[in-house]
Amino acid sequence: MNSCWKPTIGSRNSSTESQRQRRTSVHLIGGRLFLWNGAAGTARSRPVRRFRSPDLFPSTPIDRMSTSPADLSEQEQRRREERTELEDRGVDPYPYAWEVDARAEEILDTFDDEKHQPADGEAGSYEVSIAGRIVGLRVMGGSAFFDLRDESGTIQVYVRSQDLGEEFYEEVFTELFDIGDVVGIEGFAFRTGMGEVTVRAADDFQLLAKSLRPPPPVKEETEDGDVVERHYEVTDKEFRYRQRYVDLFVNPDTRDIFRRRATLLSTMRDFLDDRGYLEVETPVLQPVYGGASARPFKTHHNALDMPLYLRIADELYLKRLLVGGLEGVYEIGKDFRNEGLSRFHNPEFTMMECYVAYKDYRWMMDTTEDLLRTVTTALHDEPTLTFEGHEIDMGGSWTRVPFFDAIEDATGFDLYQEDADRVHDVAANELGLAEDVDSDMDLGELLDEVFSETVEPTLIQPTFVTDYPVELSPLAKKHREKDGLVERFELVVAGREIANAFSELNDPQDQRERFEQQARQRAAEVDADVDPADLIDEDYLRALEYGMPPAAGLGIGIDRLTMLLTGQDSIRDVILFPLLRPEQS
RNA sequence: GACCUCGUAGCUCAGCUUGGCAGAGCAACGGACUUUUAAUCCGUGAGUCGCAGGUUCGAAUCCUGCCGGGGUCACCA
Structure with a gap:
């Protein structure tokens, strides 16, 4: 599929070292959140992003480039507040990179219960580092499941307060992360009691891009049994064409x-x-x-x-x-x-x-x-x-059929070497194409019309x-x-x-x-x-x-x-x- | 360009026929919940009824115009 990307399970790249260090720091400092993603020192001092001077684009009013709070939906305002809160806690909402070594589809395909399923309470052997967008979040007290969608597909992620520290879990994850955020996960694959192969975010869980705009809510009720389920799917055609970027992450098809x-x-x-x-x-x-x-x-x-x-x-x-x-x-x-x-x-x-x-x-x-x-x-x-x-x-x-033979087969009229008047007459009066032809069309146009109307649709x-x-x-x-x-x-x-x-x-x-x-x-x-x-x-x-x-x-x-x-x-x-x-x- | 059709909460839609307090589900927000599956349960907030004008005591509802979306046709080797 994507030849640039080679999964390397079992021989993980040593350049994940920075991730490992960050993850270690989670355990060392427990709930000290401001160190959680290793960006504490830089997040605050990051230059504030500014819009370009309006003078550069005098025809574009500045208030159309920035978005004044009054224009934002409640949900958009809340996500902006969350972003600010993340920064205040030293969490960079837009960090620079994440070492990915597995994709959803590959994990689902290669997970082997006998080899990989961990014993109760123990860590699994199928270690992965994955990244993608959160879709479908289910929080239940001190643990949560969400679906992580990457380019290959969707895999469930399991998050526990115990794994990540209570303060991160309670105050950052459940409060400041949303559906639509792009995140990175380090942990291991296992099969849940319900039978679904899942990645447990045992080692690291980081925000990679805060989503300020909620993805479209698309869990539509299925009215009767035979309706196809479409939970995370957008069917509005215009929306899909205009915001193809959303269509692409929402609709696998x-x-x-x-x-x-x-x-x-x-x-x-x-x-x-x-x-x-x-x-x-x-x-x-x-x-x-x-x-x-x-x-x-x-x-x-x-x-x-x-x-x-x-x-x-x-x-x-x-x-x-x-x-x-x-x-x-x-x-x-x-x-x-x-x-x-x-x-x-x-x-x-x-x-x-x-x-x-x-x-x-x-x-x-x-x-x-x-x-x-x-x-x-x-x-x-x-x-x-x-x-x-x-x-x-x-x-x-x-099948190979000459143009005029095809017309004759379909209509019974041999129009080869007939003139424009004759073709017009046949089309209008014999073939019921009076609305499709008129008398100032030339021979080529008339023949094309006859062919398109009488022959083309029949050739399957x-x-x-x-x-x-x-x-x-x-x-x-x-x-x-x-x-x-x-x-x-x-x-x-x-x-x-x-x-x-x-x-x-x-x-x-x-x-x-x-x-x-x-x-x-x-x-x-x-x-x-x-x-x-x-x-x-x-x-x-x-x-x-x-x-x-x-x-x-x-x-x-x-x-x-x-x-x-x-x-x-x-x-x-x-x-x-x-x-x-x-x-x- | 012509015709048909639609426009109500972030989303999907009901309410319009027959004018009388703006509704539902999902999403969001608050709370409970450490193996869920569209999680569940309890609670809360949310609207310029596309816009303008008209009729009326009173308009989401009736009338007119406009704007916007979709579809069909026209244009199109």
């Missing part, structure tokens, strides 16, 4: 989604690296945007005094690299499209694009099968997944839809056999478009004509003042004129793939910090 997203990415990288493709990084800031038909974000470079656009696709720069003689390249990065928000669209999203010289789209279909089967297996241990109740089999080779098992109309694909190479089509495929799974690929157009003359066509449309649609010539990427055409080898290219939307592989129905659930409307106070 959320962390799991992002772990799986990371596994997906690393598996994909390994797959591409193993085949010898070079991972590259191309510009996000571009003087001319292209590679897709979306509207861009516009920005400005001050020193050069020039407009720049955030890229809407990586494609045109990656193909320049093929001209440069790199024979297999890929990039995983953010694209930006200035469009609306929905559960399928976030304005910035992650795209993997891969280009391989001397290959065509047929080869790319095979490779896509391999890639996605590998990724699916990495996440599910087998090449199958369940999405919205559908069992989806990513194994074997997948992985399906390559091939041979798109040229109007929809200005960067794809003309079909070697079929007039008016290009060698392109989209992969549809569970009714969603997962991948897009083509035999890459490398004829500079053909490319120029298609750019000109596209530029005229775009200038007319987006902004009448724009000169179509400014929308053409002349440098890309110059590159093609030097000669780009035949190549296959593939694009996969990582966010949507993650949705599919983690069973999420909103893109916001697979993006850590999705764009939201600004928060209103």
